[in-house]
Amino acid sequence: MRRSLVKWLLGSVGALAVIAPLAMAVGEASLPTVPAGLKAVPVPKDNPMTAEKVALGKQLYFDKRLSKDNTMSCATCHDPAKGYSNGEAFAVGVRGELGGRNTPTIINSAYSSLQFWDGRAAHLEGQALGPIANPVEMDLSIEEAVKRINSIAGYREQFQKVFGSDCTPDTLAKAIAAFERTILSGDAxxxxxxxxxxxxxxxxxxxxxxxxxxxxxxxxxxxxxxxxxxxxxxxxxxxxxxxxxxxxxxxxxxxxxxxxxxxxxxxxxxxxxxxxxxxxxxxxxxxxxxxxxxxxxxxxxxxxxxxxxxxxxxxxxxxxxxxxxxxxxxxxxxxxxxxxx
The missing domain is CATH 1.10.760.10 (Cytochrome c-like domain)
Structure with missing residues (x-):
């Protein structure tokens, strides 16, 4: 059976710290625990989990202002009510444009070193901004996305608290990834x-x-x-x-x-x-x-x-x-x- 060498290389470079359960990072009432049957969740050393960061990422995940025409959020295609997919053969973006592939679920995507069907992005942080900038998905430049977020006082305050600065492309990706890392299914x-x-x-x-x-x-x-x-x-x-x-x-x-x-x-x-x-x-x-x-x-x-x-x-x-x-x-x-x- 074919195995991707890239997968093993990425998994061996020591870029990840493992914590489990997630709740242990900031207190029992703050973050969800890892469900029974699953392993400890890999977490990048440069993006530790906090309840405040996850809450910020959750807001961004559901915010349609991260699309060009304010009609789509991450949750539009990765809908919790549809298994964090969209129920359609293909991804559907702004203006009703169709992508070329089925929308993959984000459930347990925290365990994947490589993201997307073709593995073109490393970890959730590498994936998070792709759909925002993709012209057939949310079609918003990352520069404009950051500008929009920083123009909203409620977001600017949270980014300052969580990251110590206004929103940047890096912290935008990290916040969204932190939330996605909590979407876990086990105990089946x-x-x-x-x-x-x-x-x-x-x-x-x-x-x-x-x-x-x-x-x-x-x-x-x-x-x-x-x-x-x-x-x-x-x-x-x-x-x-x-x-x-x-x-x-x-x-x-x-x-x-x-x-x-x-x-x-x-x-x-x-x-x-x-x-x-x-x-x-x-x-x-x-x-x-x-x-x-x-x-x-x-x-x-x-x-x-x-x-x-x-x-x-x-x-x-x-x-x-x-x-x-x-x-x-x-x-x-x-x-x-x-x-x-």
């Missing part, structure tokens, strides 16, 4: 089952879990507590088109990365339809059918993709496990806060 029936509660999963979900880690081969890529390996894989999605999206190849320039995209988390997967980097699969049932047939043949197809020969019952059990087993009763359904004026 699967976690309780693994912890010893054998009643946490239905019989169908238990059969699905066995398939997930066995015959269906899902765990070869959807592995670990976050059900993702951080690597990039070619499933053949879109390779039946004349000009397929080459994914990771555009960043790495490596031949073997053609058509490879980052493995997404499966936590809360029932909330984030449609699926795949191009939103081409509307349901989990369609996704399982696609994997069962062995993807779409091409010269770069990942070695872990092959016909599975699942029965109809096995497919149903697999879907049941993903829908039931990975849905947390403590889903982080964050509501928009009051914004500074």
């Amino acid at each position: 029936p699967y976690d309780r089952f693994k912890a010893g509660d054998k009643t946490a999963l239905s019989e169908a979900a238990q059969r699905g879990l066995k398939l997930f880690t066995g015959k269906a081969n899902c765990s070869s890529c959807h592995s670990g507590p976050n059900f993702m390996d951080g690597a990039f894989h070619n499933l053949g999605v879109g390779f039946d088109k004349s000009e397929p999206d080459l994914g990771r190849h555009a960043i790495s320039k490596q031949e073997g990365d053609k058509g490879a995209f980052k493995t997404p988390t499966l936590r809360e997967i029932h909330r984030t339809a449609p699926y795949m980097h191009d939103g081409s699969h509307k349901t989990l049932e369609e996704v399982v059918d696609y994997y069962d047939k062995g993807g779409t043949s091409n010269d770069y197809l990942d070695e872990e993709i092959f016909p599975l020969k699942l029965t109809a019952q096995e497919k149903a059990d697999l879907v049941t496990f993903m829908k039931e087993g990975l849905a947390s009763p403590s889903y982080p359904d964050v509501k928009a806060p009051e914004l500074p004026q």
Whole structure:
């Protein structure tokens, strides 16, 4: 199975400090704890977590004034009510412009060294400003974004308190990233089952879990507590088109990365339809059918993709496990806060 060398290099340079639970950083009532089943959250040494910083980032995340025409916020595409995605095949920006890829969820994105489907940004801080400046997303220059934020007294006061200065591109990214780092999903029936509660999963979900880690081969890529390996894989999605999206190849320039995209988390997967980097699969049932047939043949197809020969019952059990087993009763359904004026 292909693994991105960049992922391991970024993870080994010592840029991160690990804290867990998050609440320990500033007091039990200040920041959320890490849910059961998840590992300690990686936090950059130059962007420590504080409750005040997270609160500031939360306001910025929901603020439509960070788009050119004041119609979109981060939450417009990464909507808590839609699994922190947008429920559409593609991202939809200002003026109704369509992006070229499906909107990835930010749930548990704190655990990803590389962000976006093609891994072009390092950590959440590297990702945060991209959609603001993207002309087909929020279409606001970062210079203008900073100017707008500094023109709002309520924001200027908070930036001074949290960072000791007015808003800058760096602190704007750090505040948003700090909030996104708290969007965690764990403590799902699967976690309780693994912890010893054998009643946490239905019989169908238990059969699905066995398939997930066995015959269906899902765990070869959807592995670990976050059900993702951080690597990039070619499933053949879109390779039946004349000009397929080459994914990771555009960043790495490596031949073997053609058509490879980052493995997404499966936590809360029932909330984030449609699926795949191009939103081409509307349901989990369609996704399982696609994997069962062995993807779409091409010269770069990942070695872990092959016909599975699942029965109809096995497919149903697999879907049941993903829908039931990975849905947390403590889903982080964050509501928009009051914004500074």
